[in-house]
Amino acid sequence: MDMPDTVSAAEASASGSLDGDYDDAAGYYTPGSPLVDTKAPDAPIAERWQTRKFEARLVNPANRRKLSIIIVGTGLAGASAAATLGEAGYRVKSFCYQDSPRRAHSIAAQGGINAAKNYKEDGDSVHRLFYDTVKGGDYRSRESNVYRLAEVSTNIIDQCVAQGVPFAREYGGLLDNRSFGGVQVSRTFYARGQTGQQLLIGAYQALERQVAAGTVETFTRHEMLELITVDDGSGQKRARGIVARDMVTGEIQTHVADVVVLASGGYGNVFYLSTNAMGCNVTAAWRAHRKGAYMANPCYTQIHPTCIPVSGSHQSKLTLMSESLRNDGRIWVPKNQADCDKDPREIPEEDRDYYLERIYPSFGNLVPRDIASRAAKNVCDEGRGVGPEVDGVRRGVYLDFSAAIERLGEKGITEKYDNLFDMYERITGENPFEVPMRIYPAVHYVMGGLWVDYDLQSTIPGLFVTGEANFSDHGANRLGASALMQGLADGYFVLPHTIRDYLADGPFEEITEDHPAVVEARESVKGRIDHFLSVNGTRSVDSYHRELGNIMWEYCGMERTETGLKKAIDLIRSLKDDFYRNVKVLGSAETLNQSLEKAGRVADFFELGELMCIDALNRRESCGGHFRGESQTEDGEALRHDDEFAYVAAWEWAGEDSIPVLHKEDLVYSAIEMKQRSYK
Amino acid sequence: MNLTLKIWRQPDASSAGAMHTYQLADVSPDMSFLEMLDVLNEQLNEQGEEPIAFDSDCREGICGMCGLMINGDAHGPEVTTTCQLHMRSFKDGETITVEPWRSDAFPVIKDLVVDRSAFDRIIQQGGYISVNTGSAPEAHSVPVPRDDALRAFNVATCIGCGACVAACPNGSASLFMGAKITHLGELPQGQPERDSRVVNMVAQHDHEGFGGCTNIGACTAACPKEIPLDVISQLNKDLRTAIKHGH
Ligand SMILES: Cc1cc2nc3c(=O)[nH]c(=O)nc-3n(C[C@H](O)[C@H](O)[C@H](O)COP(=O)(O)OP(=O)(O)OC[C@H]3O[C@@H](n4cnc5c(N)ncnc54)[C@H](O)[C@@H]3O)c2cc1C
Ligand code: SF4
Ligand code: FES
Numbered sequence: 068m069d070m071p072d073t074v075s076a077a078e079a080s081a082s083g084s085l086d087g088d089y090d091d092a093a094g095y096y097t098p099g100s101p102l103v104d105t106k107a108p109d110a111p112i113a114e115r116w117q118t119r120k121f122e123a124r125l126v127n128p129a130n131r132r133k134l135s136i137i138i139v140g141t142g143l144a145g146a147s148a149a150a151t152l153g154e155a156g157y158r159v160k161s162f163c164y165q166d167s168p169r170r171a172h173s174i175a176a177q178g179g180i181n182a183a184k185n186y187k188e189d190g191d192s193v194h195r196l197f198y199d200t201v202k203g204g205d206y207r208s209r210e211s212n213v214y215r216l217a218e219v220s221t222n223i224i225d226q227c228v229a230q231g232v233p234f235a236r237e238y239g240g241l242l243d244n245r246s247f248g249g250v251q252v253s254r255t256f257y258a259r260g261q262t263g264q265q266l267l268i269g270a271y272q273a274l275e276r277q278v279a280a281g282t283v284e285t286f287t288r289h290e291m292l293e294l295i296t297v298d299d300g301s302g303q304k305r306a307r308g309i310v311a312r313d314m315v316t317g318e319i320q321t322h323v324a325d326v327v328v329l330a331s332g333g334y335g336n337v338f339y340l341s342t343n344a345m346g347c348n349v350t351a352a353w354r355a356h357r358k359g360a361y362m363a364n365p366c367y368t369q370i371h372p373t374c375i376p377v378s379g380s381h382q383s384k385l386t387l388m389s390e391s392l393r394n395d396g397r398i399w400v401p402k403n404q405a406d407c408d409k410d411p412r413e414i415p416e417e418d419r420d421y422y423l424e425r426i427y428p429s430f431g432n433l434v435p436r437d438i439a440s441r442a443a444k445n446v447c448d449e450g451r452g453v454g455p456e457v458d459g460v461r462r463g464v465y466l467d468f469s470a471a472i473e474r475l476g477e478k479g480i481t482e483k484y485d486n487l488f489d490m491y492e493r494i495t496g497e498n499p500f501e502v503p504m505r506i507y508p509a510v511h512y513v514m515g516g517l518w519v520d521y522d523l524q525s526t527i528p529g530l531f532v533t534g535e536a537n538f539s540d541h542g543a544n545r546l547g548a549s550a551l552m553q554g555l556a557d558g559y560f561v562l563p564h565t566i567r568d569y570l571a572d573g574p575f576e577e578i579t580e581d582h583p584a585v586v587e588a589r590e591s592v593k594g595r596i597d598h599f600l601s602v603n604g605t606r607s608v609d610s611y612h613r614e615l616g617n618i619m620w621e622y623c624g625m626e627r628t629e630t631g632l633k634k635a636i637d638l639i640r641s642l643k644d645d646f647y648r649n650v651k652v653l654g655s656a657e658t659l660n661q662s663l664e665k666a667g668r669v670a671d672f673f674e675l676g677e678l679m680c681i682d683a684l685n686r687r688e689s690c691g692g693h694f695r696g697e698s699q700t701e702d703g704e705a706l707r708h709d710d711e712f713a714y715v716a717a718w719e720w721a722g723e724d725s726i727p728v729l730h731k732e733d734l735v736y737s738a739i740e741m742k743q744r745s746y747k
Numbered sequence: 748m749n750l751t752l753k754i755w756r757q758p759d760a761s762s763a764g765a766m767h768t769y770q771l772a773d774v775s776p777d778m779s780f781l782e783m784l785d786v787l788n789e790q791l792n793e794q795g796e797e798p799i800a801f802d803s804d805c806r807e808g809i810c811g812m813c814g815l816m817i818n819g820d821a822h823g824p825e826v827t828t829t830c831q832l833h834m835r836s837f838k839d840g841e842t843i844t845v846e847p848w849r850s851d852a853f854p855v856i857k858d859l860v861v862d863r864s865a866f867d868r869i870i871q872q873g874g875y876i877s878v879n880t881g882s883a884p885e886a887h888s889v890p891v892p893r894d895d896a897l898r899a900f901n902v903a904t905c906i907g908c909g910a911c912v913a914a915c916p917n918g919s920a921s922l923f924m925g926a927k928i929t930h931l932g933e934l935p936q937g938q939p940e941r942d943s944r945v946v947n948m949v950a951q952h953d954h955e956g957f958g959g960c961t962n963i964g965a966c967t968a969a970c971p972k973e974i975p976l977d978v979i980s981q982l983n984k985d986l987r988t989a990i991k992h993g994h
Contacts, residue, residue: 236897
């Protein structure tokens with residue numbers, strides 16, 4: 068396989084100084100009109116949500132049966148919305164690609180969920196959660212939405228407890244909390260290392276209860292492959308349904324409704340290897356993007372420093388190890404390349420480089436996720452990585468517990484870290500009580516997603532987007548335990564209020580199977596499927612996906628530069644051309660066909676990957692998870708440029724053969740002051 | 748390592764299936780079992796033979812999507828999910844048989860993929876607490892003794908994979924059902940619907956064609972989440988109580 072070369076930081080910084088007006092992405096995009104109205108009510112920040120809930124029109128309970136809603140996704144964001152809207156009496160159709168709604172990727176979340184309950188009386192409040200989230204997002208999120216998120220967070224815990232979610236409790240029977248992700252208050256609720264699972268099962272059960280009640284119909288093993296938009300007669304196109312493929316029979320179905328909600332999760336799998344589930348994809352969101360929904364800040368990716376490294380070219384996904392391990396483990400690599408394949412226990416203390424402690428003496432091993440990740444990549448690129456050589460490079464650093472084991476004993480460590488040491492041993496076959504763990508950063512979460520307004524409505528009327536699939540709450544970086552909070556806030560408490568204002572104008576005109584817009588959408592899906600099955604080339608879908616992932620990881624991963632990104636765009640374009648001419652998908656369209664499913668997803672990842680690179684190229688600043696080599700302080704710290712880049716980059720699809728259009732939404736902070744961070 | 752794989756192949760639900768034999772060379776002990784199948788599929792694709800269909804998603808042992816009978820054991824020789832099983836549990840030169848879950852209530856869809864929607868329908872019949880969004884009381888208004896919460900959590904970790912059914916000679920889903928009955932039954936919030944829950948879930952279980960429990964214990968031995976057998980005693984006890992209450 069073709070491994071892209073690395074662009075060194077020196078090469079990159081040769082491209083210019085930090086001052087002056089840049090337009091790195093010139094030629095790759097067209098400037099568009101600004102996005103000025105986010106529809107947040109004009110009220111003091113603490114009153115905006117109350118105001119909006121009051122102003123949003125109501126739908127008479129008798130009319131709700133006549134209104135239909137499609138919800139794509141059954142993760143926290145989708146299942147919670149489907150259950151709640153079903154309870155309210157709407158007719159809901161719920162879709163997922165797994166064989167049961169309970170298996171959505173939210174199930175894998177480990178650490179916990181934040182809420183401003185202030186049960187510990189440690190100074191937490193809605194305002195503090197709001198402040199931490201905006202600051203954590205490096206001042207690139209929308210203030211109104213984040214405030215609302217903090218505000219409804221407390222209701223989530225009440226709801227989940229009533230559903231029977233078995234959160235950890237103290238001896239007195241009250242809920243336990245822990246502090247998570249470097250914040251100074253304890254506001255994280257958890258169910259051992261399986262919080263996402265327990266929250267999702269709660270939402271899933273609420274959803275199944277509505278299935279029994281007849282308000283929700285579930286479509287499992289169904290994949291949305293196209294959005295149906297229909298002109299409402301005034302020249303305005305509205306989202307009116309989806310085209311889905313029954314993954315068992317291959318049938319191409321059309322489903323129409325008054326409104327469509329995408330809760331289809333994140334697209335981290337554009338990198339091929341990530342901590343996401345195998346099926347996570349961008350198809351639902353990307354198809355909507357191609358029909359007019361803007362894609363916001365697609366380059367904002369979160370890379371998690373403590374994952375189990377790649378063990379060989381067969382690797383299919385990466386596993387996250389809790390970040391809390393950095394509290395007791397010391398991170399190091401050998402000082403000398405020659406020691407990299409030695410037994411680490413035989414490398415003497417003076418030949419070890421505890422590089423985080425060396426470079427960041429005050430924070431040491433506890434520097435933020437992005438800094439720890441980049442430092443690990445740098446030492447491995449220098450050739451000092453450890454573990455197996457994959458594609459010629461060792462990508463791993465030691466996370467060494469020997470001092471902590473001496474201090475706390477094996478028993479103390481096991482009590483503190485539960486099953487993490489076992490999990491590591493199961494995957495690697497090495498006992499971390501004897502040999503230091505090896506870790507490496509991996510793609511974990513995407514902050515970017517479809518642009519939505521305060522109502523969570525996209526730029527297509529009638530298309531709402533919730534959970535990881537939208538962009539709104541985490542800015543350029545997400546704090547730990549805040550994605551679960553956002554998914555459930557959107558689905559239980561926000562969307563059900565905002566969507567009713569839209570539905571108050573319904574039911575909309577009846578749409579039949581032979582409506583030209585429906586026929587067009589269905590035919591385009593069939594055309595794509597026929598194409599994949601007829602190419603009969605020589606390369607498997609996975610091999611293309613892996614190569615795309617390598618390009619993205621190398622050039623649009625932890626450090627991005629102008630030269631690297633431009634190179635990546637060229638590489639992606641030619642790989643995509645080759646894919647359409649040379650991919651090999653066997654089997655038929657009429658049965659379960661996993662290669663065919665993957666082909667559709669990878670095709671969309673190519674287009675997304677290109678847009679991510681263009682977005683990263685345009686944003687010549689470093690913020691949150693986005694690090695531009697050209698924008699750093701003398702010490703190698705991320706440097707934001709608020710004067711030029713305090714905006715949301717919302718990209719409009721301009722057609723197959725055109726470059727995307729950039730619309731900017733300026734970020735204005737009225738309740739918070741912008742600051743630069745420092746960890747030295 | 749080099750392996751001989753005997754794998755069940757079946758084009759679709761209505762066609763007959765058969766075991767096929769494949770040779771796979773250079774398998775790394777660090778691969779997961781499913782990555783080994785990925786490699787085999789790449790090889791098949793290259794040779795022009797349609798890849799083998801099997802389910803997986805999280806590949807971390809939590810979503811419950813994966814599940815294969817490996818040498819006759821549900822999820823293979825270790826206490827874990829198929830996706831967390833690694834090739835170092837096998838020997839060079841070994842012959843490994845791979846089949847789908849076997850149960851009348853889980854019909855085969857294709858190759859190694861089965862239909863487990865019966866589990867969702869059991870949950871629909873009462874595997875929840877009826878509380879509409881927004882109507883919940885303050886979370887601290889009802890304290891829950893720590894031990895009860897812990898026990899509820901321990902059985903709520905069931906991933907709905909179906910290994911218990913596949914391992915059971917009677918094809919019973921009692922372990923799966925007992926886990927849910929116990930999870931909700933341990934909590935104060937679960938009490939109001941306790942009787943109707945067990946009666947309705949058991950009725951649906953029988954209706955789906957799952958068999959009765961004769962206390963063999965193969966389910967708990969196969970369960971990757973180590974759900975204990977006593978959840979079935981709890982299930983039976985709750986059922987007796989509900990009947991006594993006139994259900
Ligand atoms: C390993 C791991 C640990 C994490 N830990 C935490 C944590 O401790 N705390 C925290 O706050 N966050 C955590 N996160 C992040 C968090 O889990 C996710 O961001 C969040 O669960 C996403 O929820 P969602 O509902 O938006 O999407 P998902 O749960 O990803 O659900 C997406 C849904 O969409 C469906 N879907 C997708 N595409 C299609 C299509 N084309 N057609 C039909 N259906 C489709 C899927 O079937 C699925 O039902 C973690 C993430 C990972 C990977
Ligand atoms: S009880 Fe165990 S084996 Fe049965 S479905 Fe649950 S996790 Fe799987
Ligand atoms: S793939 Fe999720 S449990 Fe195995």
